[in-house]
Amino acid sequence: MTQTTGQTFDAINPATGQAFRTLPDANMDDAVAVIARARRAFDEGLWPGMSYAERGIYLKKIAQLIREHAKELADLEVADVGKTIKHANFIDVPTAADCFEYFSSVSMDDMENAVAAPVASHTVYEPRGVITAICAYNYPLIYAAWKIAPAIITGNTVILKPSPLAAATIHRLGELLPATGLPEGVVNVITTTSDEVAAKLVRCSKVDMVSFTGGTETGKKVMAEAAKKAKKVVLELGGKSPNIVFADCRLEAALGGALSAIFINQGQMCTAGSRLFVQDELHDEFVKRLVDRARTLKIGNPADATTEFGPLTSREQRDRLLQTIARAREEGATVACGGRAPDGDGYFLEPTILTDVTNDMAVAREECFGPVLSVIRFRTEEEAVAMANDSRYGLAGCVWTQDEQKASRVARALKVGTVWINTYGNFFNEAPFGGMKQSGFGCELGTEGLKEYVQAKHVCIDKTPGGMPLAASWF
Template sequence: MSIHIQKPEISAELRAFLDKPKKLLIDGQWVDARSGKTFAVEDPATQETITHVAEGDAADVDLAVAAARRAFEGGPWAKMLPAERASLVWRLADLLEQHADELAQLEALDNGKPVTAARSADVAGSIGMFRYMSGWATRLTGETIPVSSPGEWHAYTVREPVGVVGQIIPWNFPLMMAAWKLAPALSVGCTIVLKPAEQTPLAAIRLGELVQEAGFPDGVVNIITGFGETAGAAIASHPDVDKVAFTGSTEVGKLIVKAAAGNLKRVSLELGGKSPQVIFPDAKLDHTIVGTASAIFYNMGQCCTAGSRLFAHKKVFDQVVEGLTAEAAKLKIGHGLDPETTMGPLVSSEQHQRVTGFLQSGREEGAEVVTGGNVVGNRGYFVEPTVLAKTNRDMRVVREEIFGPVVCVQPFEEDDLDSIAQFANDTEYGLSASIWTQDLRKAHSLARKIKAGTVWVNTHNWGDAAFPFGGYKQSGWGREMGKEVLEHYTETKAVGVKLV
């Protein structure tokens, strides 16, 4: 692998944004935190401070929730026609497209990811999400119900927005996770209090500016930057929030559930994963090796769906390991703003310590480091792409979510699909899995046996705005994207009319 860590110049448009004060968006106004506090935002590639943003807490959440409630109960948003909501959401997508290069640079600077990936995946995916979800604004329908009760009845259902929604998003895909949350909620008519991750608050702030430019009424979208244990906890426990949507770790997801119990607010959770990849002997190895490498090294391994447990049949195991090693060697480690970079830094010092701690644990428990396993440079949070062999399910690196560019490879000999499914399912998580084979019978049969919300065949980390996403077991509750996500943001009202 090659290494070149130097911060390129940023655009004048992005510089202008960074130089402005970073405040909270509450009821259509950018305001300081009630406490007056701010916190620093760091470039993970250089450890330099990029800017400072307002540090919101419970007092600010109270104001934002009140603003969201007023916007939901009355005013222009409550009276807006579905087609008008659809137009606004589509307009927001257009603005993202107009500022796509700036937003990609912002993601690369704030999160560390390669700017080329941010442009092609994060920004493009966010645009697609808003456009897809805008269409649902005019397609939310109830149904008439043929009832069997005596007498004459007209029975039907209607779908209504759930109300004020608290949305707490992670740091690994800051812009796209905001889009995943905002787009369906806005399309059905909810109002929102959004809290971005404290490590990566800048995309949400810029998105808030574009929300205003698109013409959304005041109070419909409120943005509170701050820390999870203060602002995030206040949103999750707030008695006037009707629903909370969270993406992040399973550990924090459990805290969200407890906090939400006070008023029994509705909860959706997209949490962690330890996703298996299963390679059969008949897989097209050139394609498979590139795909499985991308599955773990993409976004520096900071994906909840990262293919971190790789099971290859003994007939192809050595070729797969050699291929993964070769793919790792091709990666160019560098600053995310460098268009030549294909692997940036981890997002923070905390994440860097977590991943390097797992690498140390793997060595101590007997794992073989085939390639990588080291930190890179003396500044920034860089870690080499790493392949670990001679691993087993008793090791922490196999059981626990690392959230870094580290894959544990294991051979298997079984041809029985039940046995293969057993070790693929040997995890507390159930977010995703991939199967690599040319045998369609084998692919479909194994897909049925794997306990995961998403099963890919001959690909990994693929998605679409229309394609539902979520997990089994401790990977979460509910689904993002597709029509399924609308269930989280709507209530079903049943109306029974006795015809007399």
């Protein structure tokens, strides 16, 4: 399932800065070989012709495989990404397994869009072919599940390329998959540090579709490469999600939600609630209590079950965020807490809350992808919505209020793909997840996500009495 090459690269544990595993570093020959394997499995193999029920059996086996190797995969996520073991155990591993379980029982066969006689008409949904799936480094196992499961249940074959910053878990998953009996070439994992190899997986004419999760600028490059062959692309990109707290919120719930929205996984989430809009009359109290809570988060070894806050995944990301914080200070923001890299090994950054931020500052406009929260005051509902929408991103947003009508109005007004009301970060396999504006297009999960991986074909049979269809008698 994985490529073989003489070249390797080190997987680095961000908590120590030390290598913990060696992974294959694929070259161009490996890319050509893996594309050919996936193409052959689709064009000549049995997989596309199987029924949804038959393919679903394999997805159930993959779900069970993930559960059986839960500890190993969780430990790899911790070592590879820097997320806490609590996070890996309670979110990453079960979410990935549940995703395969969910898609194992779905089908497009019932969606026929039939038309009444005298023309018998129906729609069939066929697999697109070979899918290149590229995953970001913050949730490798979950993203792998989100992309593999809907792609293969619909009959496609997949080439899965993780980020070189966090490739160990997906590489191991690729090693484990043959135990399910999955046919050769249906899922192919390739790890590489080469941008040119990655580009080959996107632009090759033998690849029919690309599903990409990652940064917006990289996503634009992926789209440009895919456009050369006019192939379908699904992009889940960056975000600068607004988290709007009204004065009539349930205070404790909103405080907990604001904290988790930015500091879970060290803020390395495309949906992170990195812009916190707090209504004037609540602002000072809310910020004080939020800062007090942030200062109590236990920073340390993410493999320790008591740790609440681990390192960032790379040194480059940590250093870039330090520069972001410095620039925010220069533009007039106040560091209410955090803002420093603790002494010692690893790529740690303290949970950081910035106040006196305005919506036009760089820190409020560009995705930080880390534990840096910008707190922005607002007076009215209209002002909050206007500032929330004043962004090139549109991935997610949140509203905290006890007024249901207000919550509904704001939810409709926000130009984002997902809105949470009085909660944050809930994802369901049954519900679509996707962005607006420069946060991407297309969906993951749910029926909408499933449809991304199929091509609709209309089949029409004329049953006009006497066997003389209109098309044959027009002239």
